[in-house]
Amino acid sequence: MEGGFSAVEMRTLKKRILEGREMARSKGRWLGGPSPFGYDYDKNRKLLIPNPETGEIIRTIFRQRVKGKSIDEIVRMARDRRWPSTGGGCNWWNNTVFRLLRKPVYAGLVRHNGELIKAVWEPLVDRAIWEAAQPVRVRAAGNRQSSLLLTGRGRVRCGYCGSTVNCVTSVGKKHANDEGRGRTIRYYH
Numbered sequence: 001m002e003g004g005f006s007a008v009e010m011r012t013l014k015k016r017i018l019e020g021r022e023m024a025r026s027k028g029r030w031l032g033g034p035s036p037f038g039y040d041y042d043k044n045r046k047l048l049i050p051n052p053e054t055g056e057i058i059r060t061i062f063r064q065r066v067k068g069k070s071i072d073e074i075v076r077m078a079r080d081r082r083w084p085s086t087g088g089g090c091n092w093w094n095n096t097v098f099r100l101l102r103k104p105v106y107a108g109l110v111r112h113n114g115e116l117i118k119a120v121w122e123p124l125v126d127r128a129i130w131e132a133a134q135p136v137r138v139r140a141a142g143n144r145q146s147s148l149l150l151t152g153r154g155r156v157r158c159g160y161c162g163s164t165v166n167c168v169t170s171v172g173k174k175h176a177n178d179e180g181r182g183r184t185i186r187y188y189h
Contacts, residue, residue, distance in 0.1 A: 025112050028119035036105045037086040038124055048105075048121035055124050057083050058106055061097060062125045065133040071097050101135050 021031055030048050035041040038058035039048040057078075064074050071094050078085070078092040085091050086100070100106070107130035108123025109116040125133075157164055 028110050028117055050122055050124055058124050062129050062133045066129055098135055101133050
């Protein structure tokens, strides 16, 4: 009997916790976890506060993006200036900058039920700057092109050295199926 009461109490507790999180998110509060790069978390006020050093890095990244700099150029600038990165050290990558530019936290916004609402913390950049700096995706996420497109010689060139990227296919005997045929393996060089 105690087990039944315990299960009911656990479901009620879980429901209340989720409702509390939902209420806090709807009011634009930070729900916890590691604070975003550029911010520190003040436990007393339960609020994100801009970090003077890393906050300026975020502002510079957004300013450079609005000026028309590519993500590659921003990464090179960050590496040259030896800025501390999100994971510690000075390891800046294109994906890191891309993700920073996509976060609405820096414009003082929170996603709630698919909408952006005003957060309670101080934004690092204006909303207009945040919207202007949004990176443009060439193709939708998850919509990968087939590798068969690279089977023709000379169609694709390397962005770094300029040489052609070619596809070679082979049938591997190591991964043979029941019929004795191997799996087709594509190598790009």
